[in-house]
Amino acid sequence: MKTIKALLLVLSICCLSLGCKKVSMPKPTQTGANNMYAKVNGQPWQPKGCIGGCSQSFLIRYDQIKFSLTGGNIDQKIYIDIILSDLKTTGTYELSNQGSNYAYLYNNTENVRYYTTSNSRGSINITKLDKMNKIISGTFEFTAEDEDNPQHIVNVSSGWFDGKYEF
Numbered sequence: 001m002k003t004i005k006a007l008l009l010v011l012s013i014c015c016l017s018l019g020c021k022k023v024s025m026p027k028p029t030q031t032g033a034n035n036m037y038a039k040v041n042g043q044p045w046q047p048k049g050c051i052g053g054c055s056q057s058f059l060i061r062y063d064q065i066k067f068s069l070t071g072g073n074i075d076q077k078i079y080i081d082i083i084l085s086d087l088k089t090t091g092t093y094e095l096s097n098q099g100s101n102y103a104y105l106y107n108n109t110e111n112v113r114y115y116t117t118s119n120s121r122g123s124i125n126i127t128k129l130d131k132m133n134k135i136i137s138g139t140f141e142f143t144a145e146d147e148d149n150p151q152h153i154v155n156v157s158s159g160w161f162d163g164k165y166e167f
Helices: 002-019
Strands: 035-040 042-044 058-062 067-073 078-084 091-095 102-107 111-117 122-130 135-146 153-166
Touching: 035 078, 058 153, 102 135, 102 153
Parallel strands: none
Antiparallel strands: 035 042, 035 153, 058 067, 067 078, 078 102, 091 122, 102 111, 111 135, 122 135, 135 153
16 A cells, blocks of 8 residues: 555656746857847746847847847737946946836737836846947846736846847
């Protein structure tokens, strides 16, 4: 009887472990590899498909002051934008209200726009700013509110990006 219970326990553990499929995110890079990854409400997200005239799924713009990071996933229908109004050096920047440094997530499935605000904040840490080779890399995380229903929030965590920027 003990053998049967032990066998059932082992089989149960095996079945449970096979049912739990863990998705691992790639490790951050700082080579200008044009990658962006994050977790949106705990689910893996990365750019896929076309944005910006269908040229790519990920885009960084930087004009020596204003920085924008844009990524979209056409399968998940989730688009992330991060704007810094005054990026001059590496370091951590707070994401809060529109018009300054902020983050924005658009969920096309729900047709909902989420923004960082004075109540729902985040941060972006620029870890590499190579102006000679036009490479910007960093990490980010933020909580953002539905612009029509501030009680409805989205959480973006474990985010990172690495890419060559355009002017």
